[in-house]
Amino acid sequence: SAVISQKPSRDICQRGTSLTIQCQVDSQVTMMFWYRQQPGQSLTLIATANQGSEATYESGFVIDKFPISRPNLTFSTLTVSNMSPEDSSIYLCSVGKGQGYYGYTFGSGTRLTVV
Amino acid sequence: AQKVTQAQTEISVVEKEDVTLDCVYETRDTTYYLFWYKQPPSGELVFLIRRNSFDEQNEISGRYSWNFQKSTSSFNFTITASQVVDSAVYFCALSERGYGGSQGNLIFGKGTKLSVKP
Numbered sequence: 001s002a003v004i005s006q007k008p009s010r011d012i013c014q015r016g017t018s019l020t021i022q023c024q025v026d027s028q029v030t031m032m033f034w035y036r037q038q039p040g041q042s043l044t045l046i047a048t049a050n051q052g053s054e055a056t057y058e059s060g061f062v063i064d065k066f067p068i069s070r071p072n073l074t075f076s077t078l079t080v081s082n083m084s085p086e087d088s089s090i091y092l093c094s095v096g097k098g099q100g101y102y103g104y105t106f107g108s109g110t111r112l113t114v115v
Numbered sequence: 116a117q118k119v120t121q122a123q124t125e126i127s128v129v130e131k132e133d134v135t136l137d138c139v140y141e142t143r144d145t146t147y148y149l150f151w152y153k154q155p156p157s158g159e160l161v162f163l164i165r166r167n168s169f170d171e172q173n174e175i176s177g178r179y180s181w182n183f184q185k186s187t188s189s190f191n192f193t194i195t196a197s198q199v200v201d202s203a204v205y206f207c208a209l210s211e212r213g214y215g216g217s218q219g220n221l222i223f224g225k226g227t228k229l230s231v232k233p
Contacts, residue, residue, distance in 0.1 A: 031213070033220045042206060043223045048213075090158060096218035104150075104210075104221060106160045 001097050002027045006107030013083055013114050020079045021110045023093035028073035030096075034066075037090040037109075046091075049076050083114045117142050119209050121224035128197055129232050136192045136227045138207030144168075149183065149190045150208040150221065160206075166190065197231045204228045 005024045013019050023032065031050055035043040046066055047055040055068040070076045080087050091110045097103040118141040128134045140149065151163040164174060166183050174181045178195045194201055204226045213219035 031218055042225045043221070045220050045222075048220060092160070094221070103162070103165055109158055109160075111158065 001103065002029060002095050002105045004093060004095065004105055004107040006093055006110060008110055009108060010111040011113070013112065015084050015114055017083055018079055018081045019083065019112060020077050021091055021093070022077050023075070023107050025074045025095055030073070032070065032076045033094040033096075033104075034068065034076075034078045035092045035094065037092065039088065043092065046078070080112065083112075085114045088112055088114045117144075117209055117211060117222045119207050119222055119224035121205075121207055121227050123227045124225070125228045125230070127230045127232065130199060131196050132231075133193060133195050134197050134229065134231075136194075136205050136207075136229070138190045138192065138224060140188050140190065140207070140209045142188075142209060142211060144211040146212055148210045150210070151181065151190075151192050152206045152208060153203045154206065154226070155203040163192075163205075194229075197229075199231050199233055202229060202231045 003026045007022050011019055031048055033048055034046040036046050037043045045058050046061045047057040047068055049055045049068050049070040051070050051073050057063060065081055067079045078091060089112060091112060093107040094104050097105060120139045122137055126134055147168045149166045153161040153163055164181055171183050171185055180193045182191045190207060206226045207224040208221040210221050211219045
């Protein structure tokens with residue numbers, strides 16, 4: 001199954017700045033999912049990134065705030081823009097293990113603190 | 116609409132007790148997949164089990180067992196003889212087929228925080 005390298009693992013950022021999170025997969029995957037986990041909460045889908053097309057955002061998430069790039073089938077980035085303390089969360093990327101299997105692999109997460 | 120409900124927010128047990136974590140799901144799809152994940156304090160998500168909608172067989176893996184009942188839309192998880200290392204947040208999750216039959220995303224329940232005391 002796929003292995004995901006997610007960077008950075010954690011960061012402390014000043015409000016008003018932006019942070020770009022990277023996920024590198026060791027195999028080609030069609031769909032990549034980005035989730036947010038606010039402190040003490042569950043995981044919420046931010047967007048689904050398909051290579052070669054615009055990401056599809058869930059209700060409550062907008063491209064200006066969370067721009068996503070998916071330049072190829074093994075890499076994606078999520079940027080958290082103009083950060084505020086409310087953006088302090090764990091951000092995780094995930095990929096499917098392929099049609100017909102329906103398992104998922106997760107990155108190790110990026111623990112973001114905005115001060 | 117899809118939904119996963121974990122009614123138990125927190126459970127506290129003493130070591131060696133058995134504990135069951137409840138999960139109820141809603142979906143209109145006939146093909147779907149159910150998952151349990153463990154999230155220890157370190158934060159990473161640990162996969163525990165996947166079950167597809169056509170397979171209602173219960174499963175046992177060591178001290179873990181899962182009871183899938185389509186009639187009640189439930190997928191409950193039991194830990195037998197709990198241990199301190201079982202302390203974590205446990206998430207139940209659902210996935211359906213995505214657009215064009217592709218793999219859809221996971222919909223997570225709110226999680227159950229399990230504390231096992233020595």
